[in-house]
Amino acid sequence: MASKLVDSVVAFLDEPFDAVILGVKIDGHLLVEAVLIAAIVFLLMQKSYQPEKKPLTQNEIDQLCEEWVPESLHPPIREEMKIKDPVLESAAGPHTTVDGKEVLNLASANYLGLVGHPKIKEACEATLNKYGVGACGPRGFYGTIDVHLDLEAKIAQFLKTPDSILYSYGLATVASAIPAFCKRGDLLIADEGVHWGIQNGLYLSRSTVKLFKHNDMKHLESLLEEVMREDKRKKKALVRRFIVVEAIYQNSGQMTPLDEVVRLKEKYKFRVLVDESHSLGVLGKTGRGITEHFKIPVEKVDILTAAMGYALGSAGGFCTGSAKVVDHQRLSGAGYCFSASIPPYLASGSIAAIEIIEDNPDLLVNLRRNIITFRKCLSSIHELVVSGHEFSPVIFLQLKKPVSPSADAAILQKIADQMLEESVLVTVSRRSILDKCKLPVGLRLTVSAAHTEEELHAAAASLQRSVQSILQKQ
Amino acid sequence: MAVTIPYFAALTTYFSYGLLFVFGHLRDFFRGFTRSDSTPPEGYAPLCRDFEDFYTRRLYHRIQDCFNRPIASAPNAWIDVIERYSNDNNKTLHRTEKTRHCLNLGSYNYLGFAAQDEYCTPRVIETLDKFAISTCASRAEGGTTSVHEELEALIADFVGKPAALTYGMGFATNSTTLPSLMGKGCLIISDSLNHSSIVAGARGSGAKVTVFQHNIPEHLEEVLRQAIADGQPRTHRPWKKIMVIVEGIYSMEGELCRLKEIVAVTKKYKAYLYLDEAHSIGAIGKSGKGICELQGVDPANVDIMMGTFTKSFGSCGGYIAGSKELIQYLKSVSPGHLYATAMSPPAVQQVISALRLIRGEDGTDRGARKLAQVRENSNFFREELRKMGCEVLGDADSPVMPVMLYNPAKIPAFNRECFKRNVAVVTVAFPATPLLLSRARVCISAAHTREDLVRGLEVISEVSDMVKLKYMPPEEEVDAHLKEKRL
Numbered sequence A: 001m002a003s004k005l006v007d008s009v010v011a012f013l014d015e016p017f018d019a020v021i022l023g024v025k026i027d028g029h030l031l032v033e034a035v036l037i038a039a040i041v042f043l044l045m046q047k048s049y050q051p052e053k054k055p056l057t058q059n060e061i062d063q064l065c066e067e068w069v070p071e072s073l074h075p076p077i078r079e080e081m082k083i084k085d086p087v088l089e090s091a092a093g094p095h096t097t098v099d100g101k102e103v104l105n106l107a108s109a110n111y112l113g114l115v116g117h118p119k120i121k122e123a124c125e126a127t128l129n130k131y132g133v134g135a136c137g138p139r140g141f142y143g144t145i146d147v148h149l150d151l152e153a154k155i156a157q158f159l160k161t162p163d164s165i166l167y168s169y170g171l172a173t174v175a176s177a178i179p180a181f182c183k184r185g186d187l188l189i190a191d192e193g194v195h196w197g198i199q200n201g202l203y204l205s206r207s208t209v210k211l212f213k214h215n216d217m218k219h220l221e222s223l224l225e226e227v228m229r230e231d232k233r234k235k236k237a238l239v240r241r242f243i244v245v246e247a248i249y250q251n252s253g254q255m256t257p258l259d260e261v262v263r264l265k266e267k268y269k270f271r272v273l274v275d276e277s278h279s280l281g282v283l284g285k286t287g288r289g290i291t292e293h294f295k296i297p298v299e300k301v302d303i304l305t306a307a308m309g310y311a312l313g314s315a316g317g318f319c320t321g322s323a324k325v326v327d328h329q330r331l332s333g334a335g336y337c338f339s340a341s342i343p344p345y346l347a348s349g350s351i352a353a354i355e356i357i358e359d360n361p362d363l364l365v366n367l368r369r370n371i372i373t374f375r376k377c378l379s380s381i382h383e384l385v386v387s388g389h390e391f392s393p394v395i396f397l398q399l400k401k402p403v404s405p406s407a408d409a410a411i412l413q414k415i416a417d418q419m420l421e422e423s424v425l426v427t428v429s430r431r432s433i434l435d436k437c438k439l440p441v442g443l444r445l446t447v448s449a450a451h452t453e454e455e456l457h458a459a460a461a462s463l464q465r466s467v468q469s470i471l472q473k474q
Numbered sequence B: 001m002a003v004t005i006p007y008f009a010a011l012t013t014y015f016s017y018g019l020l021f022v023f024g025h026l027r028d029f030f031r032g033f034t035r036s037d038s039t040p041p042e043g044y045a046p047l048c049r050d051f052e053d054f055y056t057r058r059l060y061h062r063i064q065d066c067f068n069r070p071i072a073s074a075p076n077a078w079i080d081v082i083e084r085y086s087n088d089n090n091k092t093l094h095r096t097e098k099t100r101h102c103l104n105l106g107s108y109n110y111l112g113f114a115a116q117d118e119y120c121t122p123r124v125i126e127t128l129d130k131f132a133i134s135t136c137a138s139r140a141e142g143g144t145t146s147v148h149e150e151l152e153a154l155i156a157d158f159v160g161k162p163a164a165l166t167y168g169m170g171f172a173t174n175s176t177t178l179p180s181l182m183g184k185g186c187l188i189i190s191d192s193l194n195h196s197s198i199v200a201g202a203r204g205s206g207a208k209v210t211v212f213q214h215n216i217p218e219h220l221e222e223v224l225r226q227a228i229a230d231g232q233p234r235t236h237r238p239w240k241k242i243m244v245i246v247e248g249i250y251s252m253e254g255e256l257c258r259l260k261e262i263v264a265v266t267k268k269y270k271a272y273l274y275l276d277e278a279h280s281i282g283a284i285g286k287s288g289k290g291i292c293e294l295q296g297v298d299p300a301n302v303d304i305m306m307g308t309f310t311k312s313f314g315s316c317g318g319y320i321a322g323s324k325e326l327i328q329y330l331k332s333v334s335p336g337h338l339y340a341t342a343m344s345p346p347a348v349q350q351v352i353s354a355l356r357l358i359r360g361e362d363g364t365d366r367g368a369r370k371l372a373q374v375r376e377n378s379n380f381f382r383e384e385l386r387k388m389g390c391e392v393l394g395d396a397d398s399p400v401m402p403v404m405l406y407n408p409a410k411i412p413a414f415n416r417e418c419f420k421r422n423v424a425v426v427t428v429a430f431p432a433t434p435l436l437l438s439r440a441r442v443c444i445s446a447a448h449t450r451e452d453l454v455r456g457l458e459v460i461s462e463v464s465d466m467v468k469l470k471y472m473p474p475e476e477e478v479d480a481h482l483k484e485k486r487l
């Protein structure tokens, strides 16, 4: 039966039939081909095979929601989280009050001793009386007060840059400046020891980030070399490329060899961002920072940022550089556009502080002398290692015989507590779990121009005693 | 509440932006032949990409005199605005010695603490004498003073939480706290119109971030259900934790958060709730305690209460309030606590004094009167604007009220014409709002007198007629609706 059918079909197809459509003679083969093409088209138009997706039913979702158990909002409180921060009962000058007792203050980064300076106080009081405390709005919306503009001009004049821009918080300054210029695809090469504000900026920019070993110019150069080779090979479009360093590292007290950084950035056509938070008012003959120290023209640094909560004895931060660098941030610096401007009295305070630095170069002489004196005293304590650059006003001390990071921190904290007993306030640097910096923590001492040499000698002696008594008990 | 833009306004707005873009690009094209000073040195990419600063060069510069106007007085009810001039077609502006005395409808001075105050200022100056302006240290490393501790106890008590922590900047309060609590494997569900500081914090945390439709609890519920059912992307593991972030008053919309419903949803699905009260703390609620008080929500239902001191309290900084353990945890991990310079002591004192006044602890009813005044002023102003036929967004009691402008040309027109008549207003455009929804934003203060408000309304009415802002027919119905809402 079936073979009969096939036979008749074959016979039918073999039969020459002369249909002529639009001048084309159609025979049996053509018909078969047409049917095949139609079949292929038909198959192609079918959806590809997919296992049928059944969305979860409302009941199933209800059940999943019912079963879900979230973690607690925060991890349990461990013993080492319970550190009680010292509470000051008077201004954080070279001496302050803790628990009703006068202590020598080696915790505040009051490098030039400007905390409580009468000229700053006077300027602030006048501003408070005229403008109140807060600016009650962002810079864009009537939060720009004339003293803000005055301070921006003053900073630019002091650092010999074209213009500058204020932020109301030091930590938010770099964290806003970096993402204003670097986006996805751009390249940032930073020191692995940079402080959290910079790390946050690097992360928020979504750029490619490479880290070089702490203050290791050889490693920086090898990274730059690698980038250049990669670029040559791939012939990629130019992206914005920055080297990011701190003049004096908040996490270690090391100083960036800026001459070398500038040489490298020019050789490899990078731009450079330098955070001068701990070098402004510290380095250079007149306190103009690391560029003055290395006698490098400030234009070589493309973006310069600094917090005003250290040597200037105020708060907030600024960024300075070319007019373009500054103007661009006025519309794209997140912490600038979307936050109330810095209280005018703090701006007045900063202006007064810069004027004091300009008028009193001997403050810098005192500061440097104190740093050198103190470092010398400290180096005679054999149980501890003194780290950081010889001009750094922030000094880190680590145990010569480290045990483990957490045990060391506990020992150092005991030493700090013991020193407070002896009326010297020092702190152990603390590192957030969010912080990617892996440099060791340590006892952190800050030197001020307002300390006397005797006080520093006495502090070192107290440290010596505390170290011995604590280590003996271990 | 969705803004429905009138057809005609939408059409003309698109047309205007189209025109601006075409001419901007034409000018860019011709600039290519004439100017080359902006090209970077050989081997360097330009500092700003062309499309990044097209907006600045071709749109913003034309009207930049409407923004960043400097003032030479406290940002109180009346301000002295410094006049500026430009020699290069508005590209750069220079200060003059002249000022213009203007009614201030722009500052976030809800309770009128921006200026000198007989109670606050002497105390602030006393603190300045005692503690100077800075501790030059982070809170954790020698920057904590007794005033900080006093404020933290006070603000915790005020918002109804066991403990609180303060930071020197509201923006950084969000941008450092969120990464401290959320991370990989966590989910943040954020209101689509949340503030940039929340966006920065959420992004910085490394958690997955999704949004729900602005202020719609039903959509939040949908997003939450789907998120819990799906788990983490790719691995489908369950989320470690989920946090919902909302604001008390949305400052670009003038809207109040639908907190009660949102609390119900977060409770049902075991998500944590983070409430940013930047604009609502001190500004709304019978005793100024913000959105919880206004809507009768127990603060215990909000896991993390955040707020700023830059608005109602006339100071700077921000706080996080929550359980004792939460605060203790934050003290050990939050970069804002460990690394940033502590809040300036006189600014701390300003908040303490303002809070004492609000709570009547100064022995007078000045605080209570301020609270009543800002509410009365706001509702009066909003109602009058509506009656006038302006399109006002937002809810009753909110001291922030946007007035819709739509067309880009109306931004400078409205702003400059009001300024000519000595009224300082804020106009907001893209990118702070969607392209089509440019608006003026009025912020009302307890420091405004009825006379001030009437004067402001007269000017706005006159200018609105001039630039055709009265999109709505002045209706009776609107009033009735408002009254009903207030009951």
Ligand SMILES: Cc1ncc(COP(=O)(O)O)c(C=O)c1O
Residues within 6 Å of the ligand: A338, A339, A340, A341, B169, B170, B171, B172, B174, B195, B197, B247, B251, B276, B278, B279, B308, B309, B310, B316, B317, B318
């Ligand atoms: C909702 C919200 N959160 C945070 C902030 C930032 O506060 P601050 O101005 O104190 O940085 C603002 C300010 O505009 C805000 O509106």
Ligand SMILES: Cc1ncc(COP(=O)(O)O)c(C=O)c1O
Residues within 6 Å of the ligand: A169, A170, A171, A172, A195, A197, A246, A250, A275, A276, A277, A278, A306, A307, A308, A309, A315, A316, A317, B339, B340, B341, B342
């Ligand atoms: C280099 C540097 N920049 C900025 C900041 C933050 O400064 P502020 O405390 O004023 O927010 C810090 C402090 O951690 C810092 O070390």
